[in-house]
Amino acid sequence: MSAAPGAAGPASGAARDLVDAAAVAAWLRAYAAAVAERRDELTELDAAIGDADHGVNMDRGMRAVVARLAAAGGEGPAQEGPHGGGPDEAATPPPLGPLLKTAGMTLVSTVGGAAGPLYGTFFLEMGKAAGERTALTATEWAEAVAAGVAGVQMRGRAETGDKTMVDALLPAAVALGAAAARGSAPAAATREAARVAAEGMRATIPLVARKGRASYLGQRSAGHQDPGATSSWLLLEAAARALEACGAAHAPQDEPMPAADDPV
Amino acid sequence: MKKLINRPDDVVREELAGVALAHAGRLVVHTDPHWIARADAPVAGKVALVSGGGSGHEPMHGGFVGPGMLDAACPGEVFTSPTPDQMLAATRAVDGGAGVLHIVKNYTGDVMNFEMAADLARDEGLQVEQVVIADDVAVEDSLYTAGRRGVGATVLAEKICGAAAEEGRPLAAVAGLCRTVDERSRSMGVALTSCTVPAAGRPTFELGEDEMEVGIGIHGEPGRERRPLASATEIVETLATAVVADLPFRAGDEVLAFVNGMGATPLMELYVVYAALHRFLEESGIAITRSLVGSYMTSLDMAGCSVTLLRLDDELTRLWDAPVDTPGLRWGA
The missing domain is CATH 3.40.50.10440 (Dihydroxyacetone kinase; domain 1)
Structure with a gap:
């Protein structure tokens, strides 16, 4: 979708060309919903080449993130609803750094395994990149996502082709940056990133794992889609959906994530 | 379960x-x-x-x-x-x-x-x-x-x-x-049965009555290979050969030998394993100067054992002998 000038209302927490706290909160909620919906699927993918807990662990973590968001939202009107209301005249818009860091620390302390530190580091590094800014342009949004992905690589020491989250995340971050550089709005750029993430996820199927517990299987890990790459695609897909919804005049409520014939 | x-x-x-x-x-x-x-x-x-x-x-x-x-x-x-x-x-x-x-x-x-x-x-x-x-x-x-x-x-x-x-x-x-x-230090383990994670409610992997998994991890991860069940002496030969060759431990070395139970193997069997390990190392000219036998690093209710060897020197031996006072390991205290 392209940004129609002036379509975003002045009271909206998320103008079409900016990613603000309401949009980030909407993303986190959308991701939690997507993980909950696909919990068993993620766990089954993990059972084939790991230890059969990825869906359960991520669902527990993202539920905790949403609970934390709700608790924070109860203290002030600025966080109320994913994209409704918006800050009233008394409230300053919340900075993005602390919001993302809260999400990261919550995941770190609730998910466990390898996914906890990896997704936790993703949000912590995004939060560091966003800092005290209250809204990000498409370019700044792409830079923050790239910082998150760099954090995942640093923490997991993985490269593309290792059959991990990085196979979905890294090409998606590159595509997001390229789209932003071409002048795409955040939603459109993120939609492109999600498409590329899906390709990266599917490309993990024939790979032999070189990191994580799956690497103990050696050749036996080939033929299975990586569960981490799958939850990473969901992360980008949730971001695209949340930003599209925040940019739309009338956001669809509780729209389900892609059906099972979508790439998983 | x-x-x-x-x-x-x-x-x-x-x-x-x-x-x-x-x-x-x-x-x-x-x-x-x-x-x-x-x-x-x-x-x-x-x-x-x-x-x-x-x-x-x-x-x-x-x-x-x-x-x-x-x-x-x-x-x-x-x-x-x-x-x-x-x-x-x-x-x-x-x-x-x-x-x-x-x-x-x-x-x-x-x-x-x-x-x-x-x-x-x-x-x-x-x-x-x-x-x-x-x-x-x-x-x-x-x-x-x-x-x-x-x-x-x-x-x-x-x-x-x-x-x-x-x-x-x-x-x-x-x-x-x-x-x-x-x-x-070098180690290797063998599983005779799987373990059952309480939340899963069923065994992590299937192992036949006449099979063993050699080179098992402590969570039921796969090992080097699945083989027909063998005698304690043969199993020790397999584990100890791999362990000794890897460091490698050599004739004249003094070692701490640690036979560890995986959770469901009785101490009686661990001592059978220890005796076989002692014989194996003796034939290789490797002297066991300190030993530990028991279930110290388990894998829930998995049956099996692991063998660990540590090449000792005077300092490591003295520190091993020093007092320790914990629920799981206690001497000299």
């Missing part, structure tokens, strides 16, 4: 309640987050040792908390690594001013969670060193895998480094000693 539990989700919490009650006065069990500390922590001026890992390997690590061994242990959920908030809380609390050593088994989740905890602790100005134990010769060690798993050598490293810390050695020296133990 037949287990002495109430509800699968409550196992770790109820286990820790039991530990707190059984060892009141010696251990303090913290909740939210979970960590176990020796009652007299922090010990002023002493390097503190913190370890941790998934639950289901008892007595490791909580059972090794006490004078002469660990200052704190962080239990995760069953077979799931603990989270950085646990290690951070433990590290803060047991730091006696001389820094904290984290002893970490080489599993992807454990390593990442401990690294994150160390980052957070250093941000707070704490002095933290980490040593990753990777002694399992069943896993090919290469740049293209997660590397060797940390198994039996972890118990030996915690004991020996605990003794060194009690002597007042500085953090860098204790960490260096830990690396020495890791470098001089």
Whole structure:
């Protein structure tokens, strides 16, 4: 979708060309919903080449993130609803750094395994990149996502082709940056990133794992889609959906994530 | 699944309640987050040792908390690594001013969670060193895998480094000693049956009545190969051959031999294994000068054992012999 000038209302927490706290909160909620919906699927993918807990662990973590968001939202009107209301005249818009860091620390302390530190580091590094800014342009949004992905690589020491989250995340971050550089709005750029993430996820199927517990299987890990790459695609897909919804005049409520014939 | 539990989700919490009650006065069990500390922590001026890992390997690590061994242990959920908030809380609390050593088994989740905890602790100005134990010769060690798993050598490293810390050695020296133990140790295990994770309710893998899995990990991960069940002597030959060849241990070496039960194997069988190991090493000219036989690093109700050898010198021997006073390991105290 392209940004129609002036379509975003002045009271909206998320103008079409900016990613603000309401949009980030909407993303986190959308991701939690997507993980909950696909919990068993993620766990089954993990059972084939790991230890059969990825869906359960991520669902527990993202539920905790949403609970934390709700608790924070109860203290002030600025966080109320994913994209409704918006800050009233008394409230300053919340900075993005602390919001993302809260999400990261919550995941770190609730998910466990390898996914906890990896997704936790993703949000912590995004939060560091966003800092005290209250809204990000498409370019700044792409830079923050790239910082998150760099954090995942640093923490997991993985490269593309290792059959991990990085196979979905890294090409998606590159595509997001390229789209932003071409002048795409955040939603459109993120939609492109999600498409590329899906390709990266599917490309993990024939790979032999070189990191994580799956690497103990050696050749036996080939033929299975990586569960981490799958939850990473969901992360980008949730971001695209949340930003599209925040940019739309009338956001669809509780729209389900892609059906099972979508790439998983 | 037949287990002495109430509800699968409550196992770790109820286990820790039991530990707190059984060892009141010696251990303090913290909740939210979970960590176990020796009652007299922090010990002023002493390097503190913190370890941790998934639950289901008892007595490791909580059972090794006490004078002469660990200052704190962080239990995760069953077979799931603990989270950085646990290690951070433990590290803060047991730091006696001389820094904290984290002893970490080489599993992807454990390593990442401990690294994150160390980052957070250093941000707070704490002095933290980490040593990753990777002694399992069943896993090919290469740049293209997660590397060797940390198994039996972890118990030996915690004991020996605990003794060194009690002597007042500085953090860098204790960490260096830990690396020495890791470098001089090799292990390999065998499973005769699978284990059953309480939340899963069924065995992690299927193993026929006449089969064994050689080179098993401590979570039921696959090993080198599945083979027809063999005699204790033949199994020991397989394990010890791989272990000895890897370091390699040579004629004239003095070693600590550790025969570890995986949880469901009786001590009687472990001593049968030990006798075979003694004979095997004797024929190779390798002298066992210290030994440990028992179930110290378990895999829930898995049947089987692992064999660990550590090449000793006078210093390591003296530190091994030093007093230790924990629920899981106790002598000289």
